Amino acid sequence: MRIQDFHHRRPMCPVQPADAPGGSRPDTAASPRGGPFQKPSQDREMTGRLPGATHCGSAASGCTRLLGVLSVGCWLACATPAPAPPPSVYRAPDPSAAERYCAWYGAEEDDVLYFGEAAFWSSYRRAGGDPRADLAAAGPRRIGRFDLEARRLLTPFDVGAPESRSGVWDVLPLDGRVYFTTYFEDAGFVELSDGSVTILADTRSWNEVSRGPAGRLLVSRYGDATGGGGAVLEVSRDGEVLAEHRLEAPEGVTLAAKSPAWDPVANEIWVTTDRLPLPAAGDDSAAFPRPTLVLDRSSGAEVARIGTAERPIEIQFVRFEIDGRGYLSVSEGGELSLVMLSPESDRRHWTTARRVLLDDHFAAALDFAQDIQPGPDGSVIVTRWSGAVHRVEADGRVRTWSLPQADGSLYYTAVATGDGVCATRCGDVEVVCAPDAAARDGRKR
Numbered sequence: 001m002r003i004q005d006f007h008h009r010r011p012m013c014p015v016q017p018a019d020a021p022g023g024s025r026p027d028t029a030a031s032p033r034g035g036p037f038q039k040p041s042q043d044r045e046m047t048g049r050l051p052g053a054t055h056c057g058s059a060a061s062g063c064t065r066l067l068g069v070l071s072v073g074c075w076l077a078c079a080t081p082a083p084a085p086p087p088s089v090y091r092a093p094d095p096s097a098a099e100r101y102c103a104w105y106g107a108e109e110d111d112v113l114y115f116g117e118a119a120f121w122s123s124y125r126r127a128g129g130d131p132r133a134d135l136a137a138a139g140p141r142r143i144g145r146f147d148l149e150a151r152r153l154l155t156p157f158d159v160g161a162p163e164s165r166s167g168v169w170d171v172l173p174l175d176g177r178v179y180f181t182t183y184f185e186d187a188g189f190v191e192l193s194d195g196s197v198t199i200l201a202d203t204r205s206w207n208e209v210s211r212g213p214a215g216r217l218l219v220s221r222y223g224d225a226t227g228g229g230g231a232v233l234e235v236s237r238d239g240e241v242l243a244e245h246r247l248e249a250p251e252g253v254t255l256a257a258k259s260p261a262w263d264p265v266a267n268e269i270w271v272t273t274d275r276l277p278l279p280a281a282g283d284d285s286a287a288f289p290r291p292t293l294v295l296d297r298s299s300g301a302e303v304a305r306i307g308t309a310e311r312p313i314e315i316q317f318v319r320f321e322i323d324g325r326g327y328l329s330v331s332e333g334g335e336l337s338l339v340m341l342s343p344e345s346d347r348r349h350w351t352t353a354r355r356v357l358l359d360d361h362f363a364a365a366l367d368f369a370q371d372i373q374p375g376p377d378g379s380v381i382v383t384r385w386s387g388a389v390h391r392v393e394a395d396g397r398v399r400t401w402s403l404p405q406a407d408g409s410l411y412y413t414a415v416a417t418g419d420g421v422c423a424t425r426c427g428d429v430e431v432v433c434a435p436d437a438a439a440r441d442g443r444k445r
Contacts, residue, residue: 085437086438087401087438089404089425090146090151090152090430091430092153092428094429095140098139099134100119100428101118101119101139101142101428102117102122102426103116103144103412104167104168104169104426106144106371106412106415107373108148108173108415109178111147112147113146113148113415114173114178115145115146116167116169116180117143117144117156117429118166118169120134120166120167123136132184134166135184136165137165138163139167140158141167141182142159143156143157143159143178143180144156144429148417149418151433157178157195158197164182167182168180169208170208172209172211172217176193177189178190179209180209181207183204183206186200186203187206189239201239205222208220208258208260210260210319213234213262213264216234216237217236218232218233218235218261218262219232219233220233220258220260221257222257229246229247229249229255230256231245231246232260244300245269245297247302253275253277255275255276255291255293256274256275258271258274259271261320263324266347267297268294268295268303268347269294269297270315270320271293271318272292272318273290273291274290275287275289275291288307290307290314291306292306293305293306313330314330314332316329316331317369317370319373324343325340325343325374326341326345328341331362336359336369337357337358338358338382339355339356340353340354340355356398357398367384367385367388369384370413373413375416379416381421383423385411386411388402388403389411389434398441400442401421401439401440406425406427407427410427411423411425412425412426420433420438420439421433
């Protein structure tokens with residue numbers, strides 16, 4: 001998230017590393033905490049389907065970029081004909097009477113979409129832009145689940161304790177487990193075989209998590225509790241930190257790590273970052289606010305940097321597959337593109353790789369390409385805050401859905417289904433599904 005403008009993957013106004021509170025993480029080794037588990041066939045349906053509706057209006061927000069997203073959402077919803085048939089909205093009951101939770105980052109495994117549930121955004125707005133407002137009161141900590149085949153919400157995993165305050169941010173289903181982060185408090189995992197929960201020690205400031213080499217995890221640490229810089233961690237499947245790659249920055253500057261990805265071809269780590277504090281006008285050419293770093297995995301040394309003041313190209317999200325295919329969502333010059341790297345692509349000259357234009361009028365100050373989800377058939381799904389969801393086929397053809405906005409909501413993760421797409425919508429705990437018939441051929445205009 002972009003914490004600095006709260007994409008995370010998250011905050012729109014800076015969450016400094018020192019803002020992370022002390023408290024609920026254990027000081028000892030990983031401790032198990034379990035509970036009853038129900039297999040998907042036994043899970044109760046959490047809510048009925050709501051008809052997809054398009055709303056044009058405004059919602060209060062503490063950050064300019066989020067207000068811009070609302071404007072983009074209304075433009076998407078109202079300047080184009082309503083799709084037929086309309087999307088379906090699946091909404092879970094409110095997890096808490098005191099806070100408004102919403103659906104965040106997600107990932108699919110075996111036809112189940114797992115996603116974080118958090119009250120961060122509603123608390124942030126209610127407190128006038130305080131990124132720590134979610135910590136003011138204890139509340140549920142849950143991983144949401146949506147059955148993509150049956151089209152129903154399943155009973156969520158409860159991964160918290162009575163004193164938990166931070167909701168779930170990122171999730172990663174891997175090897176029979178679902179790993180999760182909360183940023184301000186604990187990270188851990190759920191065993192899918194029995195639903196037991198293990199909380200990992202010393203995991204505060206863990207942000208995004210992705211698949212690493214040899215069964216390991218890659219975890220971005222936005223910063224540390226002392227106000228230090230960001231890092232990318234290599235972590236064993238049981239939570240042991242095996243390597244720490246700190247992001248070097250000039251004195252007085254922090255490079256906060258966001259989305260990490262391991263490139264198995266070059267054995268390198270790519271990580272998107274926020275530069276904090278933001279550079280002032282006229283700052284030096286290395287002061288681009290959101291550079292992407294490429295690190296040598298063996299030494300942790302920076303071997304390439306993408307994005308400078310001279311060429312303000314922003315990689316908004318990066319994803320590599322185990323077979324060496326790579327995907328970059330790239331914002332440059334008012335355009336949003338998907339760069340598709342083959343295993344043979346020259347990583348140092350990635351700009352010469354295949355590029356598919358997604359939007360030739362991309363409002364980079366208002367919208368954001370939040371996630372990339374490759375499919376088994378070679379297609380790729382790109383999700384944007386505004387509800388624009390692009391499906392790029394293996395041959396380069398593009399189909400685009402414009403999913404409905406509601407009450408200042410943001411979209412985080414969309415995945416392909418047999419007959420369309422389903423996406424997490426962060427307004428309430430919601431999943432929005434749209435059929436193939438609702439998509440347009442070609443890029444977003």
